[in-house]
Every structure is written in C-alpha cells, then in structure tokens.
Amino acid sequence: MSEAEAIKGCVAGNQSAFETLYNMHKRRVYSLCLRMVSNVAEAEDLTQEAFMQLFRKISTFRGESAFSTWLHRLAVNVVLMHLRKRGLDEVSLEQEPDDDSQDSPKKEYGEEDLNLIGTVDRVTLDKAIGGLPPGYRTIFVLHDIEGYEHNEIADLIGCSIGNSKSQLHKARLKLRTLLLKKKIKFEKNAT
Numbered sequence: 001m002s003e004a005e006a007i008k009g010c011v012a013g014n015q016s017a018f019e020t021l022y023n024m025h026k027r028r029v030y031s032l033c034l035r036m037v038s039n040v041a042e043a044e045d046l047t048q049e050a051f052m053q054l055f056r057k058i059s060t061f062r063g064e065s066a067f068s069t070w071l072h073r074l075a076v077n078v079v080l081m082h083l084r085k086r087g088l089d090e091v092s093l094e095q096e097p098d099d100d101s102q103d104s105p106k107k108e109y110g111e112e113d114l115n116l117i118g119t120v121d122r123v124t125l126d127k128a129i130g131g132l133p134p135g136y137r138t139i140f141v142l143h144d145i146e147g148y149e150h151n152e153i154a155d156l157i158g159c160s161i162g163n164s165k166s167q168l169h170k171a172r173l174k175l176r177t178l179l180l181k182k183k184i185k186f187e188k189n190a191t
Contacts, residue, residue, distance in 0.1 A: 136171035
C-alpha cells in the first residue's frame with residue numbers, strides 16, 4: 001500500500017491503512033521526540049500521542065505539503081504542548097548552570113574508543129545535546145537540527161525572537177563546552 005493510499009484509507013477509518021502509516025513513519029517521529037525531550041520513556045509516550053493525534057486529525061491533511069512534513073509539524077506540536085504542560089526548568093540567561101547541580105546520577109559508559117580522538121561522533125554529540133538544559137535543548141533542536149527560523153520558534157514556544165536567538169547562542173556555547181570537556185577527557189585517557 002502506498003503512502004497516498006494509506007492516507008485515503010486512514011481518512012476512511014481503515015485500521016490497516018493507519019498501521020501502514022505508522023510503520024512508515026514511526027522511527028522518524030520517535031527520533032524527533034527523543035531529540036526534543038532526551039528521555040526514552042517520554043519519547044515513546046509522545047510518539048504514541050503523535051500517532052493518536054494523526055488518527056484524529058488525518059482528515060485535516062490537505063496535501064499542500066508532503067505528508068511527512070505535516071506529520072513532523074504535528075509531532076513537534078505534541079512535544080511542545082507536553083513541554084508546556086510539564087513546564088520547562090527556568091534557566092538564567094546570565095549564568096551557566098553548574099554540572100554538579102543536576103539531581104540525576106552521572107551516566108558512565110564503556111571504554112572510550114581512542115581511534116575517535118579529535119572527532120565528534122554522533123553518540124558523543126547526542127550525549128552533549130542531551131546534557132543541555134531543557135530550554136536550550138529545545139531551541140537548539142528546533143533551529144539547528146529541524147531548521148526552524150527564530151520567528152517560527154518564537155511563535156511555537158511563545159517567546160520573543162531575541163530570546164530565541166539568545167537561548168540558541170547560549171546553547172551553542174554550552175554545547176561547545178560539553179564537547180571540549182569530552183575531548184580533554186579523551187586526550188587524558190590517551191596519554
């Protein structure tokens with residue numbers, strides 16, 4: 001069944017058509033949710049909620065854009081609504097948060113691959129992005145990964161364009177700091 005047929009079937013209430021759409025897009029929606037919340041359980045719940053919204057709102061899809069674009073926007077909105085309900089931790093724009101202030105225990109992984117010294121691999125980058133404060137991470141993901149403009153982010157999150165730019169700048173600085181610490185740790189282990 002093609003995507004277009006699955007969409008038509010889903011609009012008509014066909015459960016196997018919905019299952020087809022789910023199987024076509026579940027990984028991308030889950031990846032998006034996971035990047036935005038950095039929590040596997042929350043990402044799974046939000047993916048399920050996004051597909052429930054898809055089932056409810058499929059009739060509003062007009063076909064003016066690609067279905068994947070429409071679904072992506074729907075998933076982003078589900079995550080943002082979740083973050084609004086949960087309430088983001090407030091982060092001072094003047095002061096960088098201390099690494100020691102996090103309540104969660106430090107995660108320790110296996111031995112570092114010394115062949116990767118000097119490079120930033122995807123896992124290291126994902127860990128560093130996950131280490132950003134929630135407000136920084138949300139704006140960084142929306143702008144630098146998902147490609148939203150500052151005016152769109154300001155509308156989505158309900159902040160000023162200047163705040164979006166400032167948060168992105170601070171997120172990039174924090175990310176640079178986290179990656180630099182990782183590099184220094186690699187270099188110490190190598191010697």
